[in-house]
Structures are given as C-alpha cells and as structure tokens.
Amino acid sequence: MAVRKKAKPAKGKAKTKAASKKVVALKSKKPAAKPAAKAKAGNGLPRPSSKPFGQAGKALEGVKILDFTHVQSGPTCTQLLAYMGADCIKVERPGVGDITRGQLRDVKGADSLYFTMLNANKRSITIDSKHPKGKDILNRLIKHCDVLVENFAPGALDRMGLTWEYIHKLNPRMIVASVKGFGPGPYEDCKVYENVAQCTGGAASTTGFREGPPVVTGAQIGDSGTGLHLAFGIVTALYQRNRTGRGQKVFAAMQDGVLNLARVKLRDQQRLAHGPLTEYSQYGEGVPFGSAVPRAGNDSGGGQPGWILKCKGWETDPDAYIYFITQAPVWEAICDLIGKPEWKTDPDYAKPPARLPRLKSIFATIEEWTMTKTKFEVMDLCNAVDIPVGPILSMKEIAEEKSLRDTGTVVEVDHPTRGKYLTVGNPVKMSDSVTEVKRSPLLGEHTDEILTKVLGYTAKEVEEIKGSGAITPPQKPEAAAA
DSSP states (O other), rough: OOOOOOOOOOOHHHHHHEEEEEHHHHHHHOOOOOOOHTBBBSSBBBOOOOSOTTOOTTTEEEEEEEEEOTTTHHHHHHHHHTTTTTTTEEEEEETTSSGGSTTTTOOOTTTOHHHTOOTTTTEEEEOOTTTTHHHHHHHHHHHHHEEEEEOSSTTTTHTOOOHHHHHHHOOOOOOOEEEEEOSSSTTTTTTOOOHHHHHHHGGGGGGSSSSSOOOOSSSSEEEEEEEHHHHHHHHHHHHHHHHOOOOOOEEHHHHHHHHHHHHHHHHHHHTTTSSTTTSHHHHHTTTOSSSSOOOOOTTTTTSSSSSEEETTTTTTTTTTTTEEOGGGGHHHHHHHHHOOGGGTTTTOOOOOHHHHHHHHHHHHHHHHHHHTOOOOHHHHHHHHOOEEEEEOOHHHHHHHHHHHHTSSSEEEEEEEEEEEEEEEEEEOOOOOOOOOOOOOOOOTTTHHIIIIIIIIOOOHHHHHHHHTTHHHHHOOOOOOOO
C-alpha cells in the first residue's frame, strides 16, 4: 500500500504553529511544589508536627514586641508574652531606664527585685525619643515590630508624636496595646496606681470585716491583673490579624480589670435587690443588710459557708490558720471528723438552712478541733474525705515549697550584679511551649545588638548614633575649676 505523504505547511505557518506549541508547553509546566505546601493538611492547616512535645518552638515565636512599659501593669503583660516566646524589646531612657530599677532597692548598685521580677526574657535598648536619630530608631522599630505596648500617663504617647495614625501609616499591621487607669468618662485623664484601681473597681468596698474600714488586698489585682487582661487582648488581636491583615488598638483599663475580677460582688449587688444574702454570716447573726454589698470578712463568695480558723501553733505563728468550707455534700464527713456525729441527724444542724443562723458557733466548734492539729495535718485529714480546705501559706513557705520549684512556678535566676534571686515563672503551663525563664536585662544591654542585627544599622552608623547622644545619657557638665 502506498503511503500518502502529508503536505508541508507554509514556512510562516510552521513557525507560528511551532511557537504556539512552545507557549503551550511552557504554560503547562508548573513550578515544583514548595516544601511548605507539602506540610499542609486537607483543611489548609499545617500537619501535626513530628517533633517531640516541647521541641516545636514557642507559642509566640516570631512575634516582635515594642515594649514602652514601666512599673508593673505593662511589664506584667509583656513579660507573659516574652515567656511565650515573643521577642520583647524594652525601650528605656538612656542613663535612667524603668523607674523600678532603683525602687525598693535591696542590693546596692543592682537592679531592684521590683524590676527584675517583672522584666524577665526581654532585651533592653536605650533611646532618647526626642533626639532626631532616636526618632529614626523608633520609626524603624515600629516598622519591624508586631505589637507596641505602653502604659504611659493618658496622652503621653500622642505627645511623643506616636499617635495611632502615625504608627499605622508606618506599619498598618501594628497592634497598639495600652493600659490606662480608667476608660472613657469623667476620670479618663487621671493617673491610677494599684490601690486606686482596687478602690475604684469595687474590690476594696467588699473586702475587710463588716465593722471595719474597706481594705485593699495584697494581690496586685489592679496592676498585674490588668496586665493579664491586656496580654489576652493582644494575643486575640494577633489571631484576628491573621484573617484581616491589619492591626488594631487594644485597651485595658485598670478599673475594668479589677471589676472583672470582682464580678461575684456585682452578682451579689443584683441579688440583694431580691432579699438578704443568706450565705453571708451577717444573715445568720440577724444583722440587716444595707443598699450595697457589705464587707464579709472571710465569708466564702461561692455560696458555701467558709471561714479562716486557728490551727496548732497560732499563738506564735501568724500564719497557723486554715480556710475551712462547710460544703453541704460533705457535711456528714465534717461531723464525723470533728467528733460531732449527732449533728448529722439533729434538725438544728442537718440541713443548710437550719445551719445558717448557727454558723458562728459551728465554726467555733470546728476551730476547737483544728487547734489541736497543724494546718497541714488538717489539710491531709480533710482532703482524704473531700472536705475543701486551704492552709494559709506564708511567702516564706511558698518560696521554699519544692513542688512550686518543680513546676517552674517559683524560679531561681542568676543575675550578674545582684546574684541569685527568686521570681515567679510563667503561671500558664503549655505542653508544647515550655517556658525558660531568663534574667532581666541590664539597662541598654542589647542596644548594639538590636541596632545592628534587628534594624540593620552599620557599625559606622552605630558609632555616629552613639556620638550624637541619641542612645547615651546626657553628659554632665564638668565642675568649674577652683
């Protein structure tokens, strides 16, 4: 059979056809998949890491914090973020630094515990924000960082020229987080400190004994409590930024933070409109309630009557006490333990409503039993039968408690100028983001490192900056010759 030859196309058409084939071939070639793409699961999220738990990096690794905070509320927030792996760059005034470096100083020439215990895991850079070169450094830091945190007096950041509009023009992804005393209202321009926040947030009016004045608590619920709230807000804003691509303002008022922690008292204020608060000891004593939630001494706030009772050694040990709750489900166990089995069937004691008018004498009877044992013996005996109690632990006992050292709640840190000291570690424990507590930075310790390795200044530029006075303390005038 004869083979029919195909006619050759014209030269112009041949070239065109060949070129089109070449284009199609080029288009069909897809670039090789990036390694990262292989790590994605079907739902678009990363596949579970194959690294052992605790070795897959920190939770906030890669997040960069510009820390303009000082004293306690702001540093509490940024230290928590640093514990979680954020790179926290603390900006301080040359030659001065955070005012707490020198407050309540116990070791001459060394940073105070007030400072060291609130600024672990951070880097320090000194900058004169009013100097032109200092302003340039700040601008670079704003462009570099993810979050700016500040707790200056109201309006201070704006007076520095760092308004929300200015910051967001430089870095639209920047989250600006602030702690202030009050939110918008008649007091928003007022400065606030710890005890002021406790008083204005409702905590002090409900703390103390009925016959005495309002009392503030030793827990720093105003400063550190608000810092905790702000840290939560920042992490939430970072999560939202993954979706929106833009930063936002995060604001935490100390009055609001204290009120949030005292919310059960706001609950009781509303209940009071419908009758007396029966779990308060004054109800059982026949003392009428006023128009506001009263101070209730050591009454439990959870609806179960509780009180602080003396234990063995109370005469010489101011902390030989235990908090004892007469929880209804374990009432029979309480009766057996304290040697009052007849109370289990006595109509004056068997049911909670019958016990309310007798709480004072009931706790007095229980105290007769607790005074025969140490607070730890009481705790062991009660916990064996599920009676909720809590020994009053002194700060000395907490500092020496082995279990708190083992969990990293209390940490010993070595410091180059003050030696070893104790600090509170990360209160939040995560199985895949293990916290390593590092000492607080010396004033300006990381200035050169941040300028060169973070912001990209050359060695020559750094020397020029140093010579300009933008990162160094002002020279003191020499004394006139005699």
